[in-house]
Amino acid sequence: MxxxxxxGDDEHFTSVSxxxxxxxxxxxxxxxxxAAGGSLCHPENPVMLVTAICAHTLSFRPVILPDTIVLRIGVPYDARTSSWASFDGRERVELTPGxxxxxxxSRYPFACVQPHGRRSEDWINSISAKLGWNTRQRQKPLTEWEKK
Incomplete structure (x- = not known):
């Protein structure tokens, strides 16, 4: 833990265990x-998403913040152990207390090339196909006997 x-912008936002x-x-x-329980977010939203991984309280919920905010995430000075920061699962850096x-x-966002007017449709279709979004096996119709 x-x-x-x-x-956020040098103001204490919260502490999380x-x-x-x-x-x-x-x-x-x-x-x-x-996978950590955060929200899905359409790619055209200029935001950052902050989600706790297995929070040890029920009060922390995923947060969607404007991408203009500067986040500073750190290990408190009085922490009992160090923590690790990982960046896209490729690099790991130890963070000691403080x-x-x-x-x-980035001020220079990565441009996505998509057909004009189809961005939302492509995103929705992709999410639906990958997640089986809101799909379930249809219920069988009631038989005459079950209606009584």
């Missing part, structure tokens, strides 16, 4: 963020 402090924190983009919302990571959106 890690104790994590989150600051959890296995970790996932900070994602709308494009990444269908990967780790969704260390922090700053997260901000």
């Amino acid at each position: 890690s104790n994590i402090e989150i600051f 959890a296995d970790g924190i996932c900070v994602g983009t709308p494009t990444g919302s269908t990967a780790y963020n969704l 260390d922090y990571v700053t997260v901000s959106a």
Whole structure:
């Protein structure tokens, strides 16, 4: 379990006791963020998603913040252990008490090339196909005997 402090634009936002924190983009919302219990987010929304990984309280809920905010996520000075920061699962850096990571959106977003007017349709179809979104086996109709 890690104790994590989150600051937004240098104001204390919250402290979290959890296995970790996932900070994602709308494009990444269908990967780790969704698996951690976070929201799905349409890629055209200019936001950052913050989701606790196995929070040790029921009061922390996933948060969707504007991408103009600068997040500072750190290990409190009085933490009993260090924590680890991982970036897309590729790099791992140890954070000792007092260390922090700053997260901000790039001023130069990655351009996505898609047919004009089909962006939402493509995203919805992709989510629906990958997640089996809101699909279930249809119920059989009632027989005459069951109606009575």
